[in-house]
Amino acid sequence: MRSPAAGAAVLAATLFFAACADRPTPLDPAGTAVLPTPGLATLGNSENASRHQRLASRLARALADDGFRASVYRALSESPEREGKVHLQRFLGGEHGVSRRRFAELVGEAEAAVSADLDGSLPIEIYLPVAAHRREWKGGAEVLVATAETDREAPLAFDTQGRRRQLDRLRPPSIPVIALGRAELTFREDGASLDEFCFTSCGEEPSSGGTGSTGGGANLISPGLYMTYAKFNDTFEGWLKGDPEFEVHILGQDGSSTAMKSYQCAGALAGVPYEYDQNDKEWSGQVMLFSQSQFDAFKASHPGQSVRVFVVEDDDAACVIKMDSTRVTNLFKTLKTLYGDLTGGKDDKLWTIKTFTKAASMLSFLKSVWSAITTQDDLVGNAIEDSVAREYFPGANWIVKGENNVTNGALRLEMR
Numbered sequence: 001m002r003s004p005a006a007g008a009a010v011l012a013a014t015l016f017f018a019a020c021a022d023r024p025t026p027l028d029p030a031g032t033a034v035l036p037t038p039g040l041a042t043l044g045n046s047e048n049a050s051r052h053q054r055l056a057s058r059l060a061r062a063l064a065d066d067g068f069r070a071s072v073y074r075a076l077s078e079s080p081e082r083e084g085k086v087h088l089q090r091f092l093g094g095e096h097g098v099s100r101r102r103f104a105e106l107v108g109e110a111e112a113a114v115s116a117d118l119d120g121s122l123p124i125e126i127y128l129p130v131a132a133h134r135r136e137w138k139g140g141a142e143v144l145v146a147t148a149e150t151d152r153e154a155p156l157a158f159d160t161q162g163r164r165r166q167l168d169r170l171r172p173p174s175i176p177v178i179a180l181g182r183a184e185l186t187f188r189e190d191g192a193s194l195d196e197f198c199f200t201s202c203g204e205e206p207s208s209g210g211t212g213s214t215g216g217g218a219n220l221i222s223p224g225l226y227m228t229y230a231k232f233n234d235t236f237e238g239w240l241k242g243d244p245e246f247e248v249h250i251l252g253q254d255g256s257s258t259a260m261k262s263y264q265c266a267g268a269l270a271g272v273p274y275e276y277d278q279n280d281k282e283w284s285g286q287v288m289l290f291s292q293s294q295f296d297a298f299k300a301s302h303p304g305q306s307v308r309v310f311v312v313e314d315d316d317a318a319c320v321i322k323m324d325s326t327r328v329t330n331l332f333k334t335l336k337t338l339y340g341d342l343t344g345g346k347d348d349k350l351w352t353i354k355t356f357t358k359a360a361s362m363l364s365f366l367k368s369v370w371s372a373i374t375t376q377d378d379l380v381g382n383a384i385e386d387s388v389a390r391e392y393f394p395g396a397n398w399i400v401k402g403e404n405n406v407t408n409g410a411l412r413l414e415m416r
Helices: 004-021 047-062 066-078 095-107 111-119 131-136 292-301 325-339
Strands: 124-127 144-147 156-158 164-166 177-182 224-232 246-253 259-266 282-291 308-313 344-350 353-359 378-385 398-401 407-415
Touching (some): 047 066, 047 111, 047 124, 047 156, 047 177, 066 095, 066 124, 224 246, 224 292, 259 282, 259 292, 282 292, 308 344, 308 407, 325 378, 353 378, 353 407, 378 407
Parallel strands (some): 144 177
Antiparallel strands (some): 124 177, 144 156, 156 164, 224 282, 246 259, 246 308, 308 378, 398 407
8 A cells, every 4th residue: 555655756746747748848959849739829919910820830731741842942942032032922822822722721721711811911921031041941841930920029930740839039940940920021013022212312323332341332422421330239130030121211300390200211122322231230331321412402491400310120111110109209308308409410511521410309209100910110229429429439420329228339420
């Protein structure tokens, strides 16, 4: 007969192993773990997140089919888009609906259910966000499909057997990962990306060619404000979101209102001479931020007003600031409290030398587009001349101040 002490030990052991069974089991040195329950995760609170999780699970299970996997590999490897991105709805909408029907058959679900999630979602992109995975994956069955709504979430992944895995938020696994999520890229109807983000004085400037270590530049200099160096403390982009999409916006008064708007964007899709593609924390090159003709037109319409140099990491629609205006207003108010009114800039002359120098900026409200169904762009910060910020960084002359007065980076700005 078992003693009470022995029975207690058995019970304790049973409870211990039961508890262990509920813990994720490491599968990969980079921290991948299988989630033990069969249902979909609830990482996101929105229906959009739930749709993306269902679609990621379906895509992963469909990749178990050799023919379908080969077609996905071919689409990704032949894509002309940045980082090999593919528009998922368009990819599954080919052959007059045959592709979507075949996809539903592969995952054993009704076509109507699959279509409801595809049609109910904003444009979705799929791609391999990790450069090493793009080089290594040759269409084999060892692949994951992962999704996450924000950079701060740990990605939820599925393998070709439909098993869920929680991935490390900071480090990708060694297994190749196809990301599925709301499109950061804007696709043309013919499948290419849109290149339409030049707002004013478009086409008047010469082409730009790279002169820096990571791109951006101009071989023939047209007068204007240029950035030649940028250094940030973070990429503000999780590994599942691929390369960062830094953008520098020139903000100015919107009409005669007390609000500001973006007059010009410099970014990867801004078009020459405003094309600027920074894929790491540090960049050097030559990119125009605002032409002299744009300065002249702005001053004629807004005498006495200065501009702000505002940096974001884009997460939704290139060269369109999507952000809660209250956050930006609070940032500008904090900077005014700490540094006074000289948080903007203007073009000026010191004898015969053109300069971009500190100037008073009285406006604190930014008109921006954002809704709860899309993620916000990351607010990197407002550039302040180093003499005003009382901070100095080698090779730079303007300091990027983010929320709570955190220094997020430094820029080299100069008139040419």
